[in-house]
Amino acid sequence: MLSKLRLTLRQKIVVYCLLAVSPVVLFAYFLVDENSSYVKQQSLDRIDSQANLAQLALDELIDTWLRFLDNLAQMPPIKSGDKAGSQQILTAVFPLYSNFITTLAAVDEEGQIVTGVSSGDSSSFNVSDRPYFRVLLRTGKPVVSDRLIGRSTGQPVFVAATPIKDGEGRVTGAVAAGASLRQIQALLDRIGQGAGDAIVVGSDGVVLSHPDWQYMEVETNLKSLAPVGLALGGKRGTTEHADPLGGGNWLWSYQPLTKAPWAVAIKYPVTAVNAPMYSSLLRWSFYLVGSLALALALASFSANRIAQPFRRLAGRLALAAPSGDGEKPSHADLDDLHQLARVFNGICDTLTQTSNELAGVKEELAVRARKLETMTKMALEAREEERRRIAMSIHDGVLQLIGAAQLEARLVQGAGPVPDAMSKRLNRVELVLEQALTDLRGISRGLCPPDLTETGLVFAVYSHLIMLRETYRIPRVSLYVSGEAHRLHAETENAAFRIVQESLANAAKHAQAKLVEVFIDFTPALLRLVVADDGRGFNLRDVDSTQGDHCGLTNMRERAAGVCGTCAILSIPEGGTRVEAEVPM
Secondary structure, three states: OOHOOOOOOHHHHHHHHHHHHHHHHHHHHHHOHHHHHHHHHHHHHHHHHHHHHHHHHHHHHHHHHHHHHHHHHHHHHHHHHHHHHHHHHHHHHHHOOOOOOOHHHHHHEEOEEEEEEEEOOOOOEEOOHHHHHHHHHHHOOOOEEEEEEOOOOOOEEEEEEEEEOOOOOOOEEEEEEEEHHHHHHHHHHHHHHOEEEEEOOOOOOOEEEOOHEEEEEOOOOOOHHHHHHHHOOOOOEEEEOOOOOOOOEEEEEEEEOOOOEEEEEEEEEEEHHHHHHHHHHHHHHHHHHHHHHHHHHHHHHHHHHHHHHHHHHHEEEEEEHHOOOOOOOHHHHHHHHHHHHHHHHHHHHHHHHHHHHHHHHHHHHHHHHHHHHHHHHHHHHHHHHHHHHHHHHHHHHHHHHHHHHHHHHHHHHHOOOOOOHHHHHHHHHHHHHHHHHHHHHHHHHHHHOOOHHHHHHHHHHHHHHHHHHHHHOOOEEEEEOOOOOOOOOOOHHHHHHHHHHHHHHHHHHHOOOOEEEEEEHHHHHHEEEEEEEEOOOOHHHHHHHHHHOOHHHHHHHHHHHHHHOEEEEEEEEOOOOOEEEEEEE
């Protein structure tokens, strides 16, 4: 249609540019019109995602505690009611989790605490009046309490408890752990800041966690609040509702927990939604006016720049054309354009070919990387299988033979009168055999530690540290655990334990260390391991040039790489050694 109008080329280009900009302007207008509902829905989606994360995190926390308590309830001293043995176990475990729990106790079926460890005095407490304990006795299942006032600390707490059962399945007591309500608040604070305020209530509607600590410290019931009531009724969703505590209207996302009779709700102020919306309306109005003015200026400038060479070319063709014989103008002036097009096409062909070659090389490298990863994993699996086979051979073969020899020596002494010289020799033989049994049991546990598969990484490292201290007489051995300790994938736990095991072996056998410290940090994305000693240290350059004599360091790096992690060794001669590893969760 524009071709039929008598417009200059410049005018046509301006019109085409305006037509191209028009859809953008119309789209911006409708975007401003829909901005209000979009911003509100976006806020609802954001707090709904935060509520999902909060629900998953709380369920994971509670499930971890119940599994931990169930493992304690299965231990023979606790299960049999051995007070001394139970106290020893609880005392050993409590420091590992003192950042999370305030009380750890074992109680009998009458509710009287048999033994316990806490930040206060819990030796004479009786929990038979606690509702959660009565539910545990009635159902025989693990329970999680609502808000309670801790009798050892006087602070608001919640309690997780699991039953102790005898061989016939009858409940004979319980193992319980109390945690401050501040731990719930700290967990929710780590999930996300600024997306909304998180509130957790118990089955009775009493606040367990609130951004304002006063509503947790003083018993506050929110069951009459519509979002909280719906969540406690097993429903989930989003809504807009007033808050009697904070005042004003809020956007809410609410849902129940699956591992405890609690509910979680996320609230976000409506005023925080409207303010950005009004700002966005003003900003988009300026964008519309500015875009239209800029489009007109660019269209005029571009039309002039585009039309200028065409005008020059048209003038040259007009001068070159015959004046009255009817011949068409010559296209000789277009040779430069054709040549430029050919050069440009040649560059494009070269770039395309190079790109294809690079893609082939990249694919080949990826295939080789996958093969290398597979081979490394197979080698590690073969190594672990060989360790298990050797450990089984030691346990079922050599240990049995040495035990038999020890028994024979005792039988010879007990068979009848034995000369003193012969008796002394038999005693020395028995002592040597006893030491051999102890050493071989340690070697067998090091090759295939049972604690790793039964109780997880933290307990396995703790047991290994105790064995290391007793075997090599290291004066100071410490374990520090931070983050939320939990079970990991079997390959990840095995790789992490082997790295720590190799580091500790180097510190004990070669470094002559007097102090060994192990740090285990559980983060949402990574497992961080640090093993530090004050031993002799070594020169890393010398070690790297003689890797055949230091395969342990190479093994640690391979272990980390096998689970997509990293391992770094820092050491200074006479300045100690530090091994740092990071493994993805």
